Amino acid sequence: MHGADRRQTGGTGRHRHQGHRQDLLQHQSRQVTTCERRTRVWRSGTLSNEDVALGDLPQLLDQEDTLTWVDLLDPTQDDVQDLADATGLDKHTVEDALSQSERPKAVRFHSYVFVTCFTVEGMAEDDELHRLSIIVLPRAVVTVRLGGDFPIDTVEATFEDDPDLVGLGPRALLHTILDTVVDGYFSVITRIDEAVDDLESSLFDQQHAGPAIARRAFTLHKAISRMRRVTLPMREVVTTMLRRAAGEQDRRGLLPYYEDLYDHTMRVAEWSESLRDTLESVQDTNLALGDAALNNIMKKLTSWAAIIAVPTAITGWYGQNVPYPGFSKEWGFWCSTLLIVCIAVGLYVIFKRRNWL
Amino acid sequence: MHGADRRQTGGTGRHRHQGHRQDLLQHQSRQVTTCERRTRVWRSGTLSNEDVALGDLPQLLDQEDTLTWVDLLDPTQDDVQDLADATGLDKHTVEDALSQSERPKAVRFHSYVFVTCFTVEGMAEDDELHRLSIIVLPRAVVTVRLGGDFPIDTVEATFEDDPDLVGLGPRALLHTILDTVVDGYFSVITRIDEAVDDLESSLFDQQHAGPAIARRAFTLHKAISRMRRVTLPMREVVTTMLRRAAGEQDRRGLLPYYEDLYDHTMRVAEWSESLRDTLESVQDTNLALGDAALNNIMKKLTSWAAIIAVPTAITGWYGQNVPYPGFSKEWGFWCSTLLIVCIAVGLYVIFKRRNWL
Amino acid sequence: MHGADRRQTGGTGRHRHQGHRQDLLQHQSRQVTTCERRTRVWRSGTLSNEDVALGDLPQLLDQEDTLTWVDLLDPTQDDVQDLADATGLDKHTVEDALSQSERPKAVRFHSYVFVTCFTVEGMAEDDELHRLSIIVLPRAVVTVRLGGDFPIDTVEATFEDDPDLVGLGPRALLHTILDTVVDGYFSVITRIDEAVDDLESSLFDQQHAGPAIARRAFTLHKAISRMRRVTLPMREVVTTMLRRAAGEQDRRGLLPYYEDLYDHTMRVAEWSESLRDTLESVQDTNLALGDAALNNIMKKLTSWAAIIAVPTAITGWYGQNVPYPGFSKEWGFWCSTLLIVCIAVGLYVIFKRRNWL
Amino acid sequence: MHGADRRQTGGTGRHRHQGHRQDLLQHQSRQVTTCERRTRVWRSGTLSNEDVALGDLPQLLDQEDTLTWVDLLDPTQDDVQDLADATGLDKHTVEDALSQSERPKAVRFHSYVFVTCFTVEGMAEDDELHRLSIIVLPRAVVTVRLGGDFPIDTVEATFEDDPDLVGLGPRALLHTILDTVVDGYFSVITRIDEAVDDLESSLFDQQHAGPAIARRAFTLHKAISRMRRVTLPMREVVTTMLRRAAGEQDRRGLLPYYEDLYDHTMRVAEWSESLRDTLESVQDTNLALGDAALNNIMKKLTSWAAIIAVPTAITGWYGQNVPYPGFSKEWGFWCSTLLIVCIAVGLYVIFKRRNWL
Amino acid sequence: MHGADRRQTGGTGRHRHQGHRQDLLQHQSRQVTTCERRTRVWRSGTLSNEDVALGDLPQLLDQEDTLTWVDLLDPTQDDVQDLADATGLDKHTVEDALSQSERPKAVRFHSYVFVTCFTVEGMAEDDELHRLSIIVLPRAVVTVRLGGDFPIDTVEATFEDDPDLVGLGPRALLHTILDTVVDGYFSVITRIDEAVDDLESSLFDQQHAGPAIARRAFTLHKAISRMRRVTLPMREVVTTMLRRAAGEQDRRGLLPYYEDLYDHTMRVAEWSESLRDTLESVQDTNLALGDAALNNIMKKLTSWAAIIAVPTAITGWYGQNVPYPGFSKEWGFWCSTLLIVCIAVGLYVIFKRRNWL
Numbered sequence A, B, C, D, E: 001m002h003g004a005d006r007r008q009t010g011g012t013g014r015h016r017h018q019g020h021r022q023d024l025l026q027h028q029s030r031q032v033t034t035c036e037r038r039t040r041v042w043r044s045g046t047l048s049n050e051d052v053a054l055g056d057l058p059q060l061l062d063q064e065d066t067l068t069w070v071d072l073l074d075p076t077q078d079d080v081q082d083l084a085d086a087t088g089l090d091k092h093t094v095e096d097a098l099s100q101s102e103r104p105k106a107v108r109f110h111s112y113v114f115v116t117c118f119t120v121e122g123m124a125e126d127d128e129l130h131r132l133s134i135i136v137l138p139r140a141v142v143t144v145r146l147g148g149d150f151p152i153d154t155v156e157a158t159f160e161d162d163p164d165l166v167g168l169g170p171r172a173l174l175h176t177i178l179d180t181v182v183d184g185y186f187s188v189i190t191r192i193d194e195a196v197d198d199l200e201s202s203l204f205d206q207q208h209a210g211p212a213i214a215r216r217a218f219t220l221h222k223a224i225s226r227m228r229r230v231t232l233p234m235r236e237v238v239t240t241m242l243r244r245a246a247g248e249q250d251r252r253g254l255l256p257y258y259e260d261l262y263d264h265t266m267r268v269a270e271w272s273e274s275l276r277d278t279l280e281s282v283q284d285t286n287l288a289l290g291d292a293a294l295n296n297i298m299k300k301l302t303s304w305a306a307i308i309a310v311p312t313a314i315t316g317w318y319g320q321n322v323p324y325p326g327f328s329k330e331w332g333f334w335c336s337t338l339l340i341v342c343i344a345v346g347l348y349v350i351f352k353r354r355n356w357l
């Protein structure tokens, strides 16, 4: 099966990480469906074309003052290969755009830049991370998305809304895409932050919530761990683009855009660092509170055990079959009752004062 | 609503982090009120003007030997946009000055430097951090403050008091502002330090304070975490200004000022690092003391349980309905009583000696 | 024995780490057996020869457009020394290829590059790490393997399958070998990841699994520790080869191959870092859950102790040999029974409501 | 009050950290007392003068082959200001020499180098850290000490004792001072090390020392924390002076002196790092031992509870008012007694064998 | 005493760290004994002389093609001073070679290189670390050892055995010495590794070994801490020598030797890092297992307490002096017995099924 697979794609698709069952299954199902494609062409800064066939792509790439954007959602390997043939992409790019096991990176190739990162949704659960690859050609941008609800319409609207950006070409469109990705990180981290705040409150109201807090902290810790894996390499990605923008004279207008993006990426990273710190502190505090609660219970247990031991000991004494003072006499009964009540009440008062009860 | 908003501000205000409900709400309410503005103009080192209209600003910027300071407290986006139009600020600057979700930074633009940081009050609670942005133009300084009680009069007094500073222009005023910000950090960290000292004392007097200490340590830990997020990037900000001062021949007089500021920033950072360390140590020690207290309680419980078990066992024996030695005889009663008192007292002495009671 | 040994190998084999009993034993047994050798020769990109004698090697190294691959599995020191004599290897190379106590590294010698690393199998147990050394000569590659199931056929197939690679010479073959090694790391780390996932699930179903989770987490922590020791220095190895590929004009085709390899190495490292983090979090959470379970048990113990103390106290009272109200009367029996039932049921209800039972 | 204060000192003393009540109080009280001054003048390497008036200082600074040392202990701001006027010190230097809230640093000014650090005594308690500032002029050294028992006589003796040093001028005297400061660090860290050793021993003899160990570890941890804050920046200070010595041709003789000092500074830093590590390990081990002790107590408690439950249950049985076998018969008594003794002894033996008692 | 001391050694021996009582004592006792000296001279690569007087040393240093090695074991300060006078060593070198409180380092002096490090034996106990200083002159090597069993004969044999090395002069002899030192580190770390392995096994067999494991882990942790203090700076030492070898054209033959040594130093460092990690994991796991054991005991305690409470409650009921059903009747006795057996057995079965017993 694996061999057949390779031949179909012209022998170029070396399959790394064959252990990743998932990859292969996804791949097979993709083979059947045709992927969602979406095309936009801007000429001299205005949208001129909404749907372009793959065959027209090479010729569009040759036209000056034209910016083409092709977006593929869940493409098969063949879909990406066709596009790669039309735009001259390296076989590593095809592979990296489809493999689940890549990390965020920006790689320069002879005629294009390949950027790959993750979009995040919800609370960054395992199935809420989706790969987004962006190929920045001299006059076009190709985006390859593997699942997820990335707000592609928002990207388009924001890009068209800013006349400065449209004039700055593919690298400006890349900025708008990455900016939207990082905005998504902010949404997720804000949600996690709120969950951490809730957890902190429950730490202070804590009734018997110990294990629930521990499990919740663990889940949030994992979510932040996932966010870090996604956002930390993003700084390198943005830095790479920042350095390129700084280096090219005619692209200097992009510099403040990428500097701003870099700040936001840094802030997401620092924020998740800080949340991680807080969660570890929550875990430690929860442990300490649990220990304190146990101490409290033990003190209560000791106190009640002592109080209850009194009638047992006294009635035991009065239950002996020996002629103790008061044996079989009414004043013996009154003695017993008085002793029990006095000592039990006395102990209760003492323990209450010592704050043990 | 969001769309309308964008049009009102001329389409330039790209709203990032739309998830930040807060931002938008603040923005809307600002739209209604007029912000607090305050202007100072120094000519040849002496204060010449206390209130300047926005329209006169461009012309003031052209006059040599003049230093203008415009301070805005809680401005609307329109307020800042008007100022930006009058002084030629980038749209990213307008956005960054108003957004809550920026981190401290110093960015160089073509004609000005944009510095943004946080002022801190009280114990660095979430609502005691306030953004302060400073735009350093060639002959003017603009400060944009988002809430807070920043002592702007102290800044003015300190700046005017030092004739060396007034002669060194906008960069000198920036120094006075940042110096006052960092002094605020010192006040806050001093307060936290005192709270940590109190916590440490309570660790050593500890009666039954376990959970209270754990919760207090957690709260202080969060305060320090917030201080770190605010002060750590401040070092970069000061370093940036320090390097600029070192590079320019006619601004060398500022070098010792900025070096001093850098030291203080470092000290705040190191101090908070050290407090964080101490708090983690407090948490660990509190846990250990809680465990030790539990051990103690268990030892007491064991001891008292043993002592109380004695009369129960003996009277139980004398309560049997079988003719044991002393059954129904007075000497039986004396035996029982003697046994109970001797064994109980004996155990008490033994446990007391072993330090279990 | 040690001295004799040295003479046999021409006095060049300085034996470091004589404490490593293992080394010496392996060495001795190797002396006896003849190692598994495997040779491949490609001429102008096609396989021309499958078995070459050691004596023909020097002459093959002189032929242009020829690529020779010699693979030795578990060779004796003599085997390696013979090969070293035929190909001009340094004595340090011979030593390093055979010693168990080397760390992954890439060293440049005058006429060749020496790369050594570890192949990993299973769950990275101590006996599942195997040394693989690769000597890259100008027209040949020598691999020396110390045990293990390295898929050498897969390497050959992948290498021949890619016509671009075959044309790029020994450095390309090195890439295919290292790529297969790193793929092996992915398999292992995927397996560990699945085990960690299982562990996490058991943390949430946790019945009485405390110590089992702790022990399992410990075992996985050690496996990851071993993976880190093997993979972390691998980044340096790949970086060294990457820099060489970047530097040589006629080997630039290898650049994307090595960049891809570098990404995968980084991802393995980050993945294991993240797993380590998760495991520490699992340990902490397990501790917290254990503490919470203990608190729960103590609360139950307290509650049942209180409920059971009731009949004991009451029947004790009614067992006294004094004329208490109801002594020897039937209504006394009803009183006793009623008191016992009411108080016990009452306490049960109270504790149930407080969630203590 | 603050304003008046500023005027008195000629308006140059900007008071940072107004929150530091301490600073101001110290300052006021200093205003009254005259500080301890001590002067030494060496001409051509021999001590020529022991007491010099402040007015003669400027002229001494102009004489070649002269080295003057002025030491001030607990000076008022006016004392320092007078000295600053006589030797041309910057206002930042005056301020930094007196403020408590400075960190160790070495700053180069136009005509002098300003070095400030802390001397440490005893066990580095909060009141055992004292600021020592050293101003290195071309032909003089000024030291400003804020409290403490710094062995100034030892410095003088060591300096005069080494003819090489005296010939190397002010930078050589600075070396002797810093070397004595670092020797003080060694004494303190040695004392802390001994305390840690004692703590470790008590960990192994541990009888019931749990909370005492935890509190002691906490106190030592804080002492080391304070040492780190004082010694870590010291490395930078020494490095700065080392680099200067390396750069100047005629001061090369100082190089081995400063290299040696650097090593000692590093060693103090590493030593305190190692002690910190050990203390954390002590805390962890103490916790583990406490937990183990608790387990032990619980096992004992369980065992004794079981043993004591035996007579209670049996005598309870024989106390029933029902005609059980042996009721009111002597052989019933013997049965009861035998059962109690056998079962209790049996349990005791079983528990003893299982190591529970 | 201190003063007298200084005069004896010509006033050059400045005694730092006077707090180190040990140093002084060692020094005094050394004053009395004559140290063990050992000399070797190689001419043109062959050993020519085994015992040379100190007076002949200066003349040997002038002879080309000669390599002299002088080794001193536990010398007095005078011994070292005499040697220093004969070979022109700096006073800092004399001091550093004898002081216990130095850290490993390599310092270049005008005419020689001074290297100092520690040899380690056994399990790196405090008294198993010994200083070894090596002075590398142009044609001689001086080694100064402060105690310990350094295998100096092995060094000589290994050096003479490799003709390449002998030809490369003093720097080659230094390599052989350092290589032997690092081999010693391997032996120690291997021993510690085995001890850690034993500890891990006991973690899995754990019967009641909690506190023993905690104490053992603590001891091994300290041993590794000591190894790190000794081996970490060793990397710098080897790097310094490596850089020198790389820089000098005629010493390039040493490069592979020092590169190999560097690898081994790195491996020791990584190995101890990994062991430290494992030990912390052992401590954490031990704590978790202790907690789990406690939970288990508490569950057992609860269960047995409940089972034992049954006869107590029932016989209490049948011991009442009220006419309950079955009072003084044989069927009452049978009821009581049946109730006790049934309920106790019932509870036992329930608890056994829930895995509580």
Ligand SMILES: [Mg+2]
Pocket: A103, A229, A230, C267, C270, C271, C274
């Ligand atoms: Mg990652």
Ligand SMILES: [Mg+2]
Pocket: A228, A229, C270, C271, C273, C274
């Ligand atoms: Mg990661």
Ligand SMILES: [Mg+2]
Pocket: A274, A275, A278, B222, B225, B226
């Ligand atoms: Mg926080």
Ligand SMILES: [Mg+2]
Pocket: A270, A273, A274, A277, B225, B228, B229
């Ligand atoms: Mg943080």
Ligand SMILES: [Mg+2]
Pocket: A277, A278, A280, A281
């Ligand atoms: Mg924390």
Ligand SMILES: [Mg+2]
Pocket: A287, A291, C291
């Ligand atoms: Mg606990």
Ligand SMILES: [Mg+2]
Pocket: A270, A271, A274, B229, B230
């Ligand atoms: Mg932050």
Ligand SMILES: [Mg+2]
Pocket: A270, A271, A273, A274, B228, B229
């Ligand atoms: Mg942060």
Ligand SMILES: [Mg+2]
Pocket: B270, B271, B273, B274, D225, D228, D229
């Ligand atoms: Mg600190």
Ligand SMILES: [Mg+2]
Pocket: B274, B275, B278, D222, D225, D226
């Ligand atoms: Mg502290």
Ligand SMILES: [Mg+2]
Pocket: B270, B273, B274, D228, D229
């Ligand atoms: Mg610190």
Ligand SMILES: [Mg+2]
Pocket: B277, B278, B279, B281, D221, D222, D225
């Ligand atoms: Mg601390």
Ligand SMILES: [Mg+2]
Pocket: A280, A284, B280
């Ligand atoms: Mg922690």
Ligand SMILES: [Mg+2]
Pocket: A291, B291, D291
């Ligand atoms: Mg505990």
Ligand SMILES: [Mg+2]
Pocket: C228, C229, C230, E270, E271, E274
């Ligand atoms: Mg390692």
Ligand SMILES: [Mg+2]
Pocket: A222, A225, A226, C274, C275, C278
């Ligand atoms: Mg994870």
